[in-house]
Amino acid sequence: MTKKTHDLKRIRTTPLDAVIIGTGAYMPERILTNDELSTMVATSNEWIESRTGIRERRIASPEQASSDLGAEAARRALANARVQADEIDMIVVATITPDMGLPNTGCLIQQKIGAHNAFCFDIEAACSGFVYALEIASQFISNGTVKTALVLGAEKISCITDWKDRSLCVLFGDGAGAAVVQARPAGTGGVIHTIMRSDGRLGDLLMLPGGGSRHPASHDTVSHGLHYMKMDGREVFKHAVTCMTSVAKDVLTACGLKVEDLKLIIPHQANMRIVKAIGDRLGGKPEQYFVNLDKYGNTSAASVIVALDEASRKNHLKKGDLVLLVAFGGGFTWCASIVEWCHG
Numbered sequence: 001m002t003k004k005t006h007d008l009k010r011i012r013t014t015p016l017d018a019v020i021i022g023t024g025a026y027m028p029e030r031i032l033t034n035d036e037l038s039t040m041v042a043t044s045n046e047w048i049e050s051r052t053g054i055r056e057r058r059i060a061s062p063e064q065a066s067s068d069l070g071a072e073a074a075r076r077a078l079a080n081a082r083v084q085a086d087e088i089d090m091i092v093v094a095t096i097t098p099d100m101g102l103p104n105t106g107c108l109i110q111q112k113i114g115a116h117n118a119f120c121f122d123i124e125a126a127c128s129g130f131v132y133a134l135e136i137a138s139q140f141i142s143n144g145t146v147k148t149a150l151v152l153g154a155e156k157i158s159c160i161t162d163w164k165d166r167s168l169c170v171l172f173g174d175g176a177g178a179a180v181v182q183a184r185p186a187g188t189g190g191v192i193h194t195i196m197r198s199d200g201r202l203g204d205l206l207m208l209p210g211g212g213s214r215h216p217a218s219h220d221t222v223s224h225g226l227h228y229m230k231m232d233g234r235e236v237f238k239h240a241v242t243c244m245t246s247v248a249k250d251v252l253t254a255c256g257l258k259v260e261d262l263k264l265i266i267p268h269q270a271n272m273r274i275v276k277a278i279g280d281r282l283g284g285k286p287e288q289y290f291v292n293l294d295k296y297g298n299t300s301a302a303s304v305i306v307a308l309d310e311a312s313r314k315n316h317l318k319k320g321d322l323v324l325l326v327a328f329g330g331g332f333t334w335c336a337s338i339v340e341w342c343h344g
């Protein structure tokens, strides 16, 4: 047997649990109501509310970028978790509206909140972004690489919205949410299991075509409106319902759970009709489905964590409760996660 010449310290030892120990959200102050939107495009409060359930949304000020919204959500999450910024090892930000190409939004938030011991990066999985990011962070935590992670969804969707396109501009809003996720001994709870799926064949149905390496920003891309989102709303609707329902069923089956075992279901906050259609297929009681899209519209990657934060602050969750997070977005991407609540 060869004699060991080193004394390797094993970092990846026992699997640990990744537990959400605090959440926070920041929604810009400016409220844009359906009535005000009706003065901007040919629409009405009645049309928007009956088709989507949305009554109003928040719009960031011209000075605010996604990192500003995210930094404020992060401060609130840290306060809620009673964690100092310098204790954070990792920041992962889900966004389709980064402040700029580089630095990444995570680094910008790191600088704003003083989390100087963290490594930081962004991920892009559209409206599925927060759940994807939560699972990425929980993998780092489970294998012992990271003790404390800050996971965010932060979006200024208003800057990629064509305010002349009535089929799109009524749906979205700005906002940010954050979760502090920390390692705990196995068996504590936290992120129990996540399933993440994608289908790039359907990417054309929801796109932001301009400004990347395919169509770099130019007078031409701007004059053709390529810096705005494009969407086939009806197709997106159908896939959102089918995919969120199936991935939710799959994660429940994988965990040996029934819908009745869940305290809350937090679906991506896109459209009340999508949430109801999922409810019809998945089952459960209406009060299990947490919805706040009436106030904020679809905030893309921020939507699930903003809703989770509100549910937590309204005391809808207590220790030991099981929560289902389920999301769908451009790509297409979709995912579902079972979280055992350990906070509060």
Ligand code: ACO
Pocket (backbone or CB within 6 Å): 042, 043, 044, 047, 048, 051, 052, 127, 166, 167, 168, 170, 171, 206, 231, 233, 234, 236, 237, 240, 268, 270, 271, 298, 328, 329, 330
């Ligand atoms: N106000 C008034 N009329 C409108 C508006 C508006 N804001 N927008 C569209 N219309 C008109 C259309 O022009 C159309 O008129 P026509 O019949 O004369 O052609 C009519 O309303 C019906 O349009 P549809 O597209 O059939 O309306 P639908 O019932 O499908 O609702 C909606 C549209 C709300 C966009 C729906 O398809 C939807 O919610 N899709 C999902 C989109 C989504 O949530 N995307 C977010 C990103 S992905 C995600 O987060 C899941």
